[in-house]
Amino acid sequence: MLELNHIYKWVKAGGRRIFLLNDLSLKVESGEFISIMGPSGSGKSTLLNVIGMLDDFNEGEYYFLEEPVHTIKEKQRANLYKENIGFVFQAYHLIDELTVYENIETPLLYKNVKSSERKALVADILDRFNIVGKKDLFPAQLSGGQQQLVGIARALITKPKLILADEPTGNLNSKQGEEIMELFKELNEEGVTIIQATHSENNAEYGSRIIHLLDGSMVREKSETI
Amino acid sequence: MLKNYLKVAWRNLKSDGTFSVINILGLSMGLAISILLFMFIVREKSFDQMYAKKENIYRVLLHREGNHGEETWASVPAALAPAVKQSIPEVEKTARLLKHDFGGSAFIQANEQDFVETGLYWSDPEILNIFEVDYVYGNPVSPIDRPNTTLLSKSAATKYFGNRNPVGETIIVDNDKTLEVTGVFEDLPENSTFDANVIASFSTTNFSKNPSWGNASFETYFLLSPSTIPSDTEQKIQHILDKEMAPEDQWYSFTLQPLAKIHLYSAGITDSYSSRNGSITEIRNLSLLALIIMLTACINYMNLTTARSQKRTKDVGINKTLGASRKALILRFYIETGFITFVAILLGTILSILVIPVFNNITGQNLNFNIIFSFQFFMAFIAIWILTTLVAGSYPALYLSRFTPRKAMYSSSSKGSIASVIRQGLVVTQFSVSIILIISVLVIHNQMEFIRNKNLGYNPENVIAISTMAAHSGGNKNTIMNNFKVLPEVSEVSMAQGFPGVDVSGRSLYKDNATNGSTNIKTNKAEASTTEVLKLQMLAGQTLPAVKAEGDSLTDVVLNRQAVEFLGFTPEEAIGEKVNMQLGNNAYIRGVVEDFNFSSLHEPIGAYAFHNYNSEYEKFLLLRFNSSDIPATLEKFEKVFKETVPDSAFEYTFLDKNLEKLYASEQQTARIAMLFSILAIFVACLGLFGLAAFTAEQRTKEIGIRKVLGASVVGITRLLSADFIKLVFIALLIAFPLAYWISERWLEEFAYRIQVNWQTFIVAGVLALLITFATVSFQAIRAAIANPVKSLRTE
Structure with a gap:
């Protein structure tokens, strides 16, 4: 699915380079569920952003679905992630001014999906997540767990091949967190590739592979036998 | 998609009450002024456009060497028109106009009552072929060809004779000349330079008997045949002059002024009888002022929108990760701005209709709002809308849409960034303009006071002049x-x-x-x-x-x-x-x-x-x-x-009151400058208020921490106000030299004038600082007295 080869990313502080990602290589196969662990500042979010093409890197190669991300143009890159990647954030990042329904609908608007089709797609996903009753509420009127559900629903609406989740349960209590993890597991079983960054050992265990990061490098990798 | 954008625009508008009110209020005030001004300009430009032969009508101007350089008069000798008529065929019609008593008023007795008439013209009959009038009573072929005949305007006829047909009645002028009324014409439009109420036959006056080349008191109009080149005609007039008198006796020369130029481009031309004189300079100055206010309002919009960019950038970030292209976001911001300016235009239109009476009062104009419902206005409406949207919307649209999603979502406040530098630059611009306006108003006021109190060498108080x-x-x-x-x-x-x-x-x-x-x-x-x-x-x-x-x-x-x-x-x-x-x-x-x-x-x-x-x-x-x-x-x-x-009717004037008329245009300038300054300052304050609110909000956490660490309310208020006060000081530095230059130029028009003194600048500076402090401290104090526990609660 994607392959990172010797990725370096740094920022300059006082003339010195501080490495956020340091010689990081990673290969992800389709259908995997990967958990990235590591202390704060170890580069988890940076790695997810690089994979999600939200952020650049300074050195190295990145192939996504065989496309060389490090050489293609901005516009192609945007198309690539628009078509294939869904994001789930710790802080949900729902648009405050839009209702649940409209939040979920937004990615379809940007893909110029026809109105009737949009309605059908959004209705399906609301139904699946059991939030039909909440569709006209605004994010501020929902609990954290519900907001994150909407966030995931919004990430899934375009049927992405890859979901990137940055601490998806970080702002939730353990019960809500568990529900979200169960949902991820379910999605993974349906064939969606998932990469999540997390602090929680328990949540990490849902993954088929756990990667430990420290100071931008991979220190340990543990695979479960499927 | 459009529906979605409009929906978001509307919800943004609602959720940010204060900002929306400031934006819309500021914009609509700017627009109201622009609309008023547009109406004013349209009216001024419409002058004399109602005459069918307007293209071929010219007024004769006289040029001579005066004590202080060249003089241009709108009055020429009575002998000119007959001589030209006789020998220059392409001058089809000629008419001399003499306002009664060389511009004075006439005493009219009609229907055994006395009246004062300020619009009596003695005129050659061909004036009716040049400026065509519509008749209410009588349809005379040659109404003022004979001596002792006159036409009355409808309103004059009503004044003298009531609603009956006065044709055949007589009026007596100055107890001297008895004139027979031969017809009544519809009042000349308010935007006609020719402003006669009574048109009496020129042949009645003694000047018609032996027209001289000496007494230049007759405003003279020519109707040229189509396709005549005016400069050719001017040369032919010079030939006539050369035949009539020796070169050393020619103390004047003549040129032709097209009718279209008479109203607005007659600055410096004296001895014109019309009471309706416009000035292109005034139009230009007013346009500039309106533009400044409009820009100030647009600056507010840009400032407030980008100030809120912390919130908006997150929005932009999310939308970008959800797949929005930059183009889509630019469009979205323009649509949002367009929506707001549309609301502002509607409000501004209503506002302008409401303030027309005030505007008329202040500027001495006579506008009415019918023009708003014209096609021309509709087009202007669209143009203003698009222009405002582009000016106000471009910065947020281009600036905010540029963020990469990551930067947009994770970056914190951007103090010292380009955006905040631009923001501060805009505030400085606004305040410079406001300060210049304050100084101008003060200088105008001081000069007018100086004029009022100057020892004139005689005493105009308690003297009345009665016309006899x-x-x-x-x-x-x-x-x-x-x-x-x-x-x-x-x-x-x-x-x-x-x-x-x-x-x-x-x-x-x-x-x-x-x-x-x-x-x-x-x-x-x-x-x-x-x-x-x-x-x-x-x-x-x-x-x-x-x-x-x-x-x-x-x-x-x-x-x-x-x-x-x-x-x-x-x-x-x-x-x-x-x-x-x-x-x-x-x-x-x-x-x-x-x-x-x-x-x-x-x-x-x-x-x-x-x-x-x-x-x-x-x-x-x-x-x-x-x-x-x-x-x-x-x-x-x-x-x-x-x-x-x-x-005789009792007509009088007080000498001191009459003197004030000499400065009517300066008084008007003062009032207009005052009005616009207040508006500009108000709009600038709106912007400042919003910006202060934003700063306070952005620094809530910092203020909370400082308070926990022991900062006082006064200390925090000072902290928050200091930034803005600093900006005002920069604005003062920019405004002072500019204001000095502008004031000097205005004062050059007076032979007796004040010197621009430093007190004026001090007053303006203190005023600007006070206004700023009052505006900003409201927000600062509110932020300072807020409970720190609230602001420190984790997000």
Whole structure:
């Protein structure tokens, strides 16, 4: 699915380079569920952003679905992630001014999906997540767990091949967190590739592979036998 | 998609109440001003456009060398029109206009009642072929060809005769000429330069008998045949002139001014009779001011939108990760801005309709709002909308959409960033403009005060001038003066051709022999006591003799200091000298008075003379009165006047009030500058208020931490205000030199003027700082007294 080869990313502080990602290589196969662990500042979010093409890197190669991300143009890159990647954030990042329904609908608007089709797609996903009753509420009127559900629903609406989740349960209590993890597991079983960054050992265990990061490098990798 | 954008725009509007109100209020005020101004410009541009032959109508201008450079008059000699008509075929029609009494008012008796008429023109009949009028009564073929005939406007006819048809009735002008009414025409439109209420036949006047090349008092219009080149005609006029007189006698030359230029492009042209004069400079200045206010409002919009960018950038970030392209986001911001400006335009239109009366009052204009419902306005509406949207919306659209999603979502406040530098630059611009306007208003005000308090060399207070044109026989004069002299309220009585503030006759004053040069001198036919009524200071000799014997060929002259200095005398030496100033061959200097400002303070004092040569009428009765009960005094004066001059209306003016008219345009400028300054400052304050609110909000956490660490409310207020005060100081630095330059240029128009002093700048600076502090501290204090626990709660 994607392959990172010797990725370096740094920022300059006082003339010195501080490495956020340091010689990081990673290969992800389709259908995997990967958990990235590591202390704060170890580069988890940076790695997810690089994979999600939200952020650049300074050195190295990145192939996504065989496309060389490090050489293609901005516009192609945007198309690539628009078509294939869904994001789930710790802080949900729902648009405050839009209702649940409209939040979920937004990615379809940007893909110029026809109105009737949009309605059908959004209705399906609301139904699946059991939030039909909440569709006209605004994010501020929902609990954290519900907001994150909407966030995931919004990430899934375009049927992405890859979901990137940055601490998806970080702002939730353990019960809500568990529900979200169960949902991820379910999605993974349906064939969606998932990469999540997390602090929680328990949540990490849902993954088929756990990667430990420290100071931008991979220190340990543990695979479960499927 | 569009629906979605509009929905988001509307919800943004609702969720940020304060910002929306500030944005919309500021924009709609700016737009209201623009709309008013647009209406004003449309009206000014519409002048004289209603005449079918407008393309071919020209006014003749006279150019001559005056004391202070070239002069241009709108009045030309009476002989010009007939001569041109006779020998230049492409001049199809010609018409001379003489406003009654050279621009004065006429006393009309009609239907056994007395009226004052300020719009009586004596005119050649072809004026009706040049400016075509519609007839209400009569459809006369040649209504004013014969002497003693007249046309009345509908409103004049109604005033004199009520609603009946007055054709065939007669009116009497100044107790002298009886005119037969031959028709009634629809009132000339308000935007016609030709503003006659009564058009009487020119052949009635003596000037028609032997038209001279000397007396240039006749506004003259030509209708040229189509496709004539005006400059050719001008050359042919010069040929006529060359035939009529030797080159050394040609003290003037003529040019043709197209009708379309008359209203707006006649600055510096004197001796025009119309009361409706526009000025392209005024239009330009007003446009500039309106543009500044509009820009200020747009700046507010940009500032507030980008100030909220922390919230908006997150929005942008999310949308970008969800797949929004930059183009889509730019479009979205434009649509949002377009939505807000649309609301603002609607509000602005309503606002402008509401303030039309105020605007009319302040600017002395006469706009009405019908024009708003025209196609032209609709197009302007669209244009203003698009323009405002582009100006106000571009910065947020281009700036915010540029963020990469990661930066947009995770970056924190951007202090010291380009955005905040631009924001501060915009605030500085706004405040510079406001400060310049404050200083301008102060300078204008000071200059007007200076004019009001300047020692004019005479005393215009408590002097009334009563028009006595209707008392035409000479014997009447003494009766009038004696009848008023006995009143206890009257301390001095005199009669004169004019008084300071109105124009009198212009002559030339020659040094002892004509080759030594001459200067222009204003001459005023006056009675002896005029110097007393005006309280002029005698420097030498005495005033005019009280009585002049019938048939006495001697002329007595009282000159001012300027005049005797031109002649090379001291006041004492001048007494008894013979003087050549076109007042007969036996004019002698009898007295010398100190200089006084006989015209406006725009001009330096020139030569002036009182005389008793038997040429002009003494049109005005001048009374110095000592009563403070003005209404009762006026009533008494009117009673005595009516008894003495039975068939005349009582028309009067106070000298000091009349003087104010000389500065009407400056007063208007002052009022307009004041109005616009207040608006500009208000809009700028709106912006500042919003920005302060934003800063306070952005720094909530910092304020909380500082408070926990022990900062006082005063300390925090100071902290938050300091940034803005700093900006105002920068604005002051920019504004001061500019304001100084602008003020100096405005003051150059006055021969007597104040110096721009540093106090003005101090006042403006302090004012700007106070306004800023008041605006900002409201937000700062609110932030400072907030409970720190709330602001420190984790997000």
